[in-house]
Amino acid sequence: MMGCALRFGLLGPPVLYDACGTRDAHDTCGAPDVRAVGSPKVRALLAALLLEAGRVVPVGSLKDTLWGGAPPASAQASLHNHVTRLRRLLDDPERLRATPPGYLLRVDEGELDVHVFERHLAVARGAHAARDWELVVRECLSALALWRGAPLSGLPSEVGGYAFVQRLREARLLLEDWRYDAELAVGGSRLGALVPELAALAAEHPLRESYHRQLMLALHRTGRRAEALAVHRDLRSRLVGELGVEPGPGVREAHVEVLRGTPGTPGTPTAPARPGVPARPAVPAAPAMPTVPAVPVGPAAPAGVATPAAPAGAAMPAVPATPVAPDAFAVPAAPAALATPAGVAASVAPAVPAASAVPAAPRVPGGSAASSAPDARGVSGAPAVRSGPGRSGPAVPGEADTPPPHT
Template sequence: MKFNLLGPFEIITEDGRSYTPPTPKVCQVLALLLTRPKEIVPVDSFIEELWGDNPPRSSLTTLQTYIYHARKTLVTEALAGPEEKILLTRNPGYLIDLTGHRLDTREFEEMVKSGRRAADQGSLEAAARILGDALDMWSGPALANISTGRLLAGQRTYLEELRVRAVERRIETLKLLGNERDLIPELRALVQQYPLNEWFHAQLIESLSTCGRRAEALKAYRDLWRSLADELGIEPSPEVQRLHHEVLNPVTRSGRAA
């Protein structure tokens, strides 16, 4: 089996069939376990995730029912054999054993690490390819099709931060390879998706300027300035302001301002 969290939560069978448990709470239980593979998730964590600060008196019994249905689902949907132990009871909670199975979040993190190592070793083309393949694993926001409590919401934020950092590393690598012009469409999309991320804006401004599109670079800066002022009442960071100054006062090859 393969468990996917990077987008809609789904289980992919060995024959390629996609399955998502129809019960939202069972999905939450499985997703919480999958965010901590090979780790015992305490009962208290499940209760916090499922009911927050207002658990019912029957929360423990209800949780046990969800665990039962999760185990039953894995067998009845032919996701696991009747003798295969995947969802285990381990004091003080439960554990999911993925031995012999795949988890996309784990594969994503390993690929990002591999891409970073390749970049550190100077293999820039390999690094860009590996990071691109890792990002292609995403099919939408993490756990996009299920409701999340506090714990899963925190995991969703964590995964999104890993995704953003992987995008940043890939962009840095492609710029070192001299792909400034080819990056502009992607950077324009990123500043729309992350309007308050100054790093993405700075890369767009710099790439436009490097490609001789100073007017567009200055407009990109004004768009960022306006977004920050309207949303947060602040100005761009000193680093982005210095970049703006460099666009306004480009240095010629002789070292003098143009």
């Protein structure tokens, strides 16, 4: 709840708060009354002074805020008039003082909504880390109640404060994340009311995974499992199609919870068990595979009984050999004929028959005999070379027994 100390607001258009809001029957202070600043120049002047609360803002910076980079010749007098008008709106005119080289607006602790917002943010961060979900919900709701719209809205760009606005917007998104994490952890009847809020946030931030994760869990825990799976499918297709990335671990854990139908998984806030609700039965383990029995070989002979011998002369039946798959890498054995060098000679070179031996050369008249060596070709059975007077070349069959003619 906002206290009576609040005086200034920047979480939205710059405004002023009254000293105290409407009091209830117990005389407790309610929400402070808001007084809008009508003049655009006075509103821009108030924002420039609040952005530097407690510090002196030079006159040159104030002129740039009110008129941009081209202030008129009467800018000094006009600035003095706007300062006077702002003093009249303040609860204490002494808050705004002329301090060379500019002006200073005094802001006490707890009087600016941004400071109160950041204090709630710090407490909520610590409570979220400690998993104190009730405190997280309270602090987040108190901080978000101060938010009236986009910070510094309705002001010209000359006011600046872009980094200031972005920081506050990101802080608000964090508060929303923590608040819904806490709501999901607490559970109860509030889960059904979270679905439309989370659906609106997921549509506003289509690439922010935390809101989609929380929407999946809220749908699943309220019995809308198919819709939860559809949220995951749409988010994943968007991330993969536009960014080329898969969902993060938080979304994956929520998806596993939806698929398994479990109440929660580590890493995500899980609703505690409610009284009167039976626990989900454990899933039985898969049965073990049966053991394959060994193939029986045959009954063993009883002790003391001799195995009958085969009758004499009876041939033992041939036992077919078990076919063995050939080994692709085995090297075939060499033939028996190639086992030894002698076998190599016997298998490669055929034996020479005895009938083909070279016959002894007949004796020639005159005491000379033909050479018994084979011819130069070394082929068995070739005719012998004849030697004699006036003769050369191979011998003619039958000619060796014919004497030479007499002259």
